[in-house]
Amino acid sequence: MTDSLTLAACAAIAVIAYLTRVGGFWLMAWVPLTPRVEGFLNALAGSVLVALVVPGAVRGDTALQAAVVAAVACMALTRRAVPSLLLGIATAAAWRALA
Structure with a gap:
């Protein structure tokens, strides 16, 4: 059942x-795809990502918090999302593997 x-x-x-x-x-x-609508759609993906990550970072474990710090630092330095996401994932995985 x-x-x-x-x-x-x-x-x-x-x-x-x-x-x-x-x-x-x-x-x-x-x-109609006006500049305002296009700007909204461009910002939407980042907003969804932040909405998914922030609650986990606030209530999450140390590995997740370290991953967020690493990803934010990478984003500030490179201004590229994909390397920042990959670094965050690698940081969380490495932290959990070593802990």
Whole structure:
């Protein structure tokens, strides 16, 4: 009973996630791409990332906090997101491996 309920819940979540993504693309087809809208969309990815990372950094363990510090320092120096994310992941992994 539990396995079928879990499978049904996962399937429902997958369908909802797919419909949300498709609905967003469909909705944005009707929105004119003004400079203001483009700026909003460019800032959205960073906002989502911050919303995911900050609660973990505040309540997280030392490895996560060290990873955030390393990623922020790398971002301040390089102004590049991908190397900063990779450094944060590597820092957390190394911290946990050595601790």
